[in-house]
Amino acid sequence: MATFDKEAVFGMVVALQANYLEVELDNFDETLLSQSIGALKDSPPKRLLCTRRNRLIHKGLEVNVGDRVLIEAIDWQLSRAVISDVKPRNTFLPRPAVSNVTLIIIALSLKNPSFDIDQASRFLIAGELSGVDVKLLLTKRDLVELGEVDQQVERLRAWGYETIAISSKTGVAIEEINEFLGTGQLSVLCGPSGVGKTSLLNLLLPKASLPVGDLSGKLQRGRHTTRHIELYPVGNGSRLADTPGFNRAHIGTNPNKLAICFPEIRIQLHNFPCRFRDCLHRDELGCGIDKSWERYPFYRLYLEEILNSCR
Ligand SMILES: Nc1nc2c(ncn2[C@@H]2O[C@H](COP(=O)(O)OP(=O)(O)O)[C@@H](O)[C@H]2O)c(=O)[nH]1
Ligand SMILES: [Mg+2]
Ligand SMILES: [Zn+2]
Known part of the structure; x- marks a missing residue:
């Protein structure tokens, strides 16, 4: 008879909170689990609150949001575990630290703050330097005339970027976002502060998907600070991380x-x-x-x- 293999529980780090990491588990056989550890009160948790094995810390091995990890010492009742290993990452973005990003979305507003070609280009270059695909998202389309929206979209497409224009306030063109975010992508939403990144994410997130409960008060604090990084489920099996805005991106040295x-x-x-x-x-x-x-x-x-x- 097959048994639940405690050595092979994998997951992805979906949030970073002070020294704790939240890991979303890959699918596993719940029947095998209950046969191996006995029936749980509720169905087994999909997310575990993890620390890192000291060995990883000593090796100087960072664990970032987006990393694929091996976990052990799982306490299914308390939803706690320990990360014992990290799989090699495909990509790494340093600011904010997110691994395995497959798409960078640069958000820029059509107005308030107004579109700035220099600022836009610096963000684009920073994105391009990471080697990850880059797309452009124009926000606050409710603040400008339709003709101007079309003109800007055409302009940015002529630069060579897939571009859409949306409004989080009126919801105009929000339905285009799912296709834009793609399937199974791990995206990061970048851009200057005040362009509406957080507003968009709040609009996209079904309230039920926000992680609530089972975290201690200590961890809940700081969920809304800029140091907190989290991958939210959006669209078709994609995940999206908001980033704290900074206004000038780094264009590299080469x-x-x-x-x-x-x-x-x-x-x-x-x-x-x-x-x-x-x-x-x-x-x-x-x-x-x-x-x-x-x-x-x-x-x-x-x-x-x-x-x-x-x-
Ligand atoms: N008119 C308009 N205002 C928006 C829209 N999206 C966001 N805002 C406003 O822009 C400001 C900055 O939004 P926020 O989401 O915090 O921007 P962030 O710094 O990029 O995360 C807030 O006052 C929002 O209410 C939009 O689509 N239309
Ligand atoms: Mg924000
Ligand atoms: Zn030349």
């Missing part, structure tokens, strides 16, 4: 990496590689990159900024 952070250049290089290997696509004689596109002056600006900071 001048040779900047060009590929612009889809406008990336597409050109893909079709007709520039014949100079380390070309910065400035005024090099014979550089094959077309420079007549909206953000080219910003490419030059950031390039100078990076080159000056290297000097």
